[in-house]
Amino acid sequence: MTDRQRRVTTADVVVIGGGIVGASSAFWLARAGLRPVLVERLETLAGATTAASAHSVRAQFVEPENIAMMRESIETYERFPEVLRMTAEEADIGFVRGGYLFASTAPGSVEIIRDRVAHQRANGLVDVEALDGNEVRYRFPWMDGAVVAASYRAGDGWLDGTRATEVLVRASGATVLLGTEVEGIVCDGGRVIGVRTDRGAIATHLVVLAAGPFTGILAGEPLPLQLVRRHRLIVAPRSEIPAGAPMTVDADTGAHWRPHRGGALVAWARPDVPGPPLAPVPPDPGFPAMVLQDRDGVGRLTPFWRELGPTLRASDLDLAAGQYTITPDHKPLIGPAQVTAGLWLHTGYSGHGIMGAPAGGRLLADLITGAVGPAENPFRPDRLTADGADGGDNERMVL
Numbered sequence: 001m002t003d004r005q006r007r008v009t010t011a012d013v014v015v016i017g018g019g020i021v022g023a024s025s026a027f028w029l030a031r032a033g034l035r036p037v038l039v040e041r042l043e044t045l046a047g048a049t050t051a052a053s054a055h056s057v058r059a060q061f062v063e064p065e066n067i068a069m070m071r072e073s074i075e076t077y078e079r080f081p082e083v084l085r086m087t088a089e090e091a092d093i094g095f096v097r098g099g100y101l102f103a104s105t106a107p108g109s110v111e112i113i114r115d116r117v118a119h120q121r122a123n124g125l126v127d128v129e130a131l132d133g134n135e136v137r138y139r140f141p142w143m144d145g146a147v148v149a150a151s152y153r154a155g156d157g158w159l160d161g162t163r164a165t166e167v168l169v170r171a172s173g174a175t176v177l178l179g180t181e182v183e184g185i186v187c188d189g190g191r192v193i194g195v196r197t198d199r200g201a202i203a204t205h206l207v208v209l210a211a212g213p214f215t216g217i218l219a220g221e222p223l224p225l226q227l228v229r230r231h232r233l234i235v236a237p238r239s240e241i242p243a244g245a246p247m248t249v250d251a252d253t254g255a256h257w258r259p260h261r262g263g264a265l266v267a268w269a270r271p272d273v274p275g276p277p278l279a280p281v282p283p284d285p286g287f288p289a290m291v292l293q294d295r296d297g298v299g300r301l302t303p304f305w306r307e308l309g310p311t312l313r314a315s316d317l318d319l320a321a322g323q324y325t326i327t328p329d330h331k332p333l334i335g336p337a338q339v340t341a342g343l344w345l346h347t348g349y350s351g352h353g354i355m356g357a358p359a360g361g362r363l364l365a366d367l368i369t370g371a372v373g374p375a376e377n378p379f380r381p382d383r384l385t386a387d388g389a390d391g392g393d394n395e396r397m398v399l
């Protein structure tokens with residue numbers, strides 16, 4: 001797939017970053033008639049944050065624009081062969097409609113979840129359900145007796161985000177420069193005129209910056225982004241793990257898990273200290289014991305983890321870390337940079353880049369071609385100042 005040997009000196013548009021966000025950008029820009037050149041410094045696509053992801057997709061959000069974005073993305077993933085004009089085999093991304101369950105033991109959560117589900121339904125998410133504790137245990141018998149309420153959407157699920165990245169790039173027909181680092185964006189009179197890479201310069205008037213945690217370094221202007229390390233843990237196959245479980249989120253603590261190839265994928269939104277961009281991101285070796293054995297970890301709502309956790313050995317576990325790229329309102333930045341003309345930002349998805357990128361890439365291309373005007377774009381970067389002030393409502397359903 002790589003065009004690395006080819007000397008590329010000009011481009012309609014240069015997309016910086018070969019994660020899911022750059023891939024979706026390239027795909028939709030190509031669909032709009034541009035010929036993208038995608039530049040990725042690693043030797044593979046999807047080798048950074050996208051590789052560390054839990055690869056799960058849900059439309060259960062609170063902010064209407066996030067609900068709409070994730071619904072569009074999930075529908076796009078479900079229709080990948082048709083959208084990408086590929087065979088089902090070529091466009092197979094292992095999509096599983098496994099469902100997402102947000103469960104709580106908190107007194108008062110019955111009303112909170114019922115109201116939230118009503119709000120989601122009013123915003124088009126008509127297939128989300130509010131369940132009481134007994135309904136939760138009837139459908140998912142392994143859940144703890146202390147659960148009093150949950151929201152559930154069967155149409156949420158998970159997929160292989162690495163494969164989705166590769167398939168989007170292939171469908172884009174983009175020229176792909178792997179192992180190529182962008183060292184700077186070249187401007188003249190406040191306008192983009194090219195990018196400088198460690199393999200030579202590329203002249204262009206249009207650059208899409210989708211470099212994940214490294215976007216802020218390349219932008220040349222302050223962006224309202226924070227980088228926070230997060231972990232995902234893969235547990236080897238064990239008979240105790242119910243293969244038919246949904247993504248199960250402890251809505252009170254943020255610990256969550258889902259089935260994965262006979263085992264499980266486990267994560268926890270325990271905040272880390274914001275820091276500089278890292279590549280690679282070193283994981284905390286204490287994370288597995290914390291998420292599997294801490295009283296607020298995954299064992300709190302799903303008791304089988306309390307017995308299983310202590311029996312797992314290091315060889316049963318595969319730990320990875322990546323950095324969330326977070327905006328103050330937990331919504332992405334999609335649109336023109338504020339200082340440099342011709343520079344477009346596509347980043348800031350927090351923990352939602354796999355589930356948001358298909359719709360985000362479509363929006364980006366529509367903004368660039370003018371099919372969608374700036375006023376219709378809820379993810380305009382200029383909604384926030386660099387210190388994060390002046391945003392709209394914050395997304396509250398974040399992990």
Ligand SMILES: Cc1cc2nc3c(=O)[nH]c(=O)nc-3n(C[C@H](O)[C@H](O)[C@H](O)COP(=O)(O)OP(=O)(O)OC[C@H]3O[C@@H](n4cnc5c(N)ncnc54)[C@H](O)[C@@H]3O)c2cc1C
Nearest residue numbers: 017019021041049050053054056182212322352353354355
């Ligand atoms: C532990 C964890 C779990 C997550 N779980 C989920 C989940 O379940 N669902 C979900 O939707 N999201 C999840 N996310 C978030 C999701 O992974 C990210 O939002 C998404 O992967 C971001 O994609 P990206 O393309 O912006 O960034 P990246 O995947 O980091 O891609 C950016 C690329 O840019 C390249 N790059 C950087 N600088 C340069 C340069 N100078 N020149 C050339 N290339 C450069 C990098 O090498 C990298 O490949 C999770 C994240 C983490 C860390």
